[in-house]
Amino acid sequence: MRILLVEDDPDLGPAIARALRSENCAVDLVADGIDAGHFGDTERYDAAILDLGLPGKDGVSILTAWRSAGRDMPVLILTARDGWPDKVAGFKAGADDFMTKPFRVEELMLRLRALVRRASGHAANRIECGPLTFDALSGQFELDGLPLKLTAFEWRVLSALMLAREAVIPRLELLERVYEGDADVDSNSLEVIVGRLRRKIGASLIETVRGRGYRLTAEHSACA
Incomplete structure (x- = not known):
């Protein structure tokens, strides 16, 4: 799997990237909302992990633009925001899943694999x-x-x-x-x-x- 990881925390982003690579994933890590929108528009990914609070452009705006442009890759929102309005906004923008920080990397990996499997048309594991x-x-x-x-x-x-x-x-x-x-x-x-x-x-x-x-x-x- 090739994953777009959008996370601006200078410690958490590289840590998640290392964990994903240890599970055989190819990872492009970006920490800015403007760059995230560009990468998502121009590169091919099996899935994206998207933070909401980003410099340059927020995650909901990025996701809305991707969906409007026909980008259908599965998107998992990973954020410290755990309020109901944030979840509603994320899913309305086109998110496929939503996780809050702190989290377990094992759960993140399971959810990613499930998203990619379903996007490929497979019901069974x-x-x-x-x-x-x-x-x-x-x-x-x-x-x-x-x-x-x-x-x-x-x-x-x-x-x-x-x-x-x-x-x-x-x-x-x-x-x-x-x-x-x-x-x-x-x-x-x-x-x-x-x-x-x-x-x-x-x-x-x-x-x-x-x-x-x-x-x-x-x-x-x-x-x-």
Whole structure:
């Protein structure tokens, strides 16, 4: 998952980013409302974590602008404001979830994964594609019932393909989900990651669709 984290606290923002990265997420951290609006408008994210009280532009205004522009990524508001009017304003602006500070990182991660899973059209946490199984709540992959060990980059690519359910994901979109905004990306890096995944799960499960991108497909049974 690639996450946009909008948090102006100089200690809390980097701490949340480190926690998310430890769960294989790519994270773009911004601390200003103006920058947050720009990143959300121009980059592709699986979800956003948005504070309400921000310098430059407040969170509700940012979210309202995103929704008006057709930006449909799941947005979780994370704020110290716990009053009912703030929750109403957040949900009316288009928030998908609302958490108040202080919070547990474990709960934040569970909620994020649930938002991304539902946005991808999955009602159940357990997703299967041939011999491959993905628990969208825990983030764990299994191959033929055994835990699958993946690097962070491999996890990001495979989880994106798994959630897409046999749909083709363009190469550029996959790259955007794997790397953070300031990363120095080699032009062949995605092919290297896909090659490693094929060696781990079987070459036939990841199909290259020429001129379009990649998709995960089961050889003898459909993804579900």
